[in-house]
Amino acid sequence: MKKDQLLTRLLTRRRALIAATGAVGAAATAGVITTVTRDGPVTSAPAAGPQARPVKSSAYRLQPVTGYGPPRAAPRRTLVRREAQLKVSGRGRTMVLTFDDGPDPRFTPDVLDTLAEYDVRAMFFVCGEMVAGGRKLLARMADEGHVVGNHTWSHPLLTRLTRRRIRSEMERTSDVIEDAYGERPEWFRAPYGAWNRAVFQIGAELGMEPLGWTVDTLDWTTPGVRTIANRVERGAAPGVVVLSHDAGGDRSQSVRALRRYLPELLDSGYHVTVPRRHYA
Template structure:
């Protein structure tokens, strides 16, 4: 990413004020005919670091390292309900799984992932960094036009647990704002960079009308483990309601693309439905 790019001003405060309490009126459901309510299970792991591999690599926007940290001591209360854990698995959606991609959109890798998903007529979740969305608006529109779910992954991919409340508002609010400006709709889901959550992020995310989404299976594709290893991790973790974490940005993601091309048809052949969560 561009280290010298400045975050937008405190416009996120206006959206936060408008969104406070909105989550209280929203029921979260999985994308299935019965509409069972989602429940959080398991505990999140952390994102990981970026690998080298096959496609011609563009300039690395940034490098991710696994990190965790504790929550700040002081909080300002917000309107209920505010979750204290993210969704990590989506029970009640039948024989279905959710594929998610973080850190994009990337002009080199995201189009390949979109093409594979389009070929198999499935939908996925894309958790976008605001800075990348701002710089690749046509790709954001392409993701939305293909019917995928767009989530908020912060503006610059910081360790949120080290930010002040104002910093969290800027990161999440500015990203929601740019996504809404491009697509016409604000994101309803967000994911903490590195999987590092705290009460500030839960409260501010809820105030912006978003639900927190983690994952069940971490492919660790961002560490460049090899295509076969990524495929094996998805296959070994496959189960109803599983949420799979992969990446389409943040470094060389050629292994992620090649692995998706291999494991997606295998999952479909085994009868899994690839879906996205819906809220109503």
């Protein structure tokens, strides 16, 4: 075969291949099946079953290589503080009510009922060992919009523990809160208000802000319903954080005092709510 004839045949086969490729694209758009053979494209009827929509070739290039979901946001960073927050920021006459040491099936439901009656949100700093028997109460807190914070597992004096023990107390509690409440806690409070550098560092590593209090009702001393209510009402001011208890002993006085001072605060124009995190 001469050189010119060989070149002509190669060009002819190349044109046929290009034409066949175009036919395949057109057939796919039309919803038919095309097979390319040695003698050229052969078209047949569509296969039975649902047909996929044609996708432009450029669409494949737009898909991310690692997956189809949105890119992950960078993790939010928590500052290591040197002291706990004692007040919260907010517009107008904003206050925060907090309850420690629970949940307790004897008193926590009454606290939640009173808060629900006045459509108020509060914070509950819970102990991990108490959550083990009160998971339903944490689920209710989540449903009703309350914030659950970390108050360690067994309520120890953290400043006397090693870093390993401190982390265990806090991390185990965060785990059980996430399981019962649905989210990991973003706030923690040291038992007895005893803080040190290790506590602040480990809390920040676990993604939590330290929150103290402005007004201590001292309700754990059972001073009487009127005394507890008076301490809250006299200490009321914008940004104030009130400390009470819903567990750790007989908290019936705390429950009755809440029923007394909560409507008084609302009638005085206070907005009782929960704080928001401010990330670095």
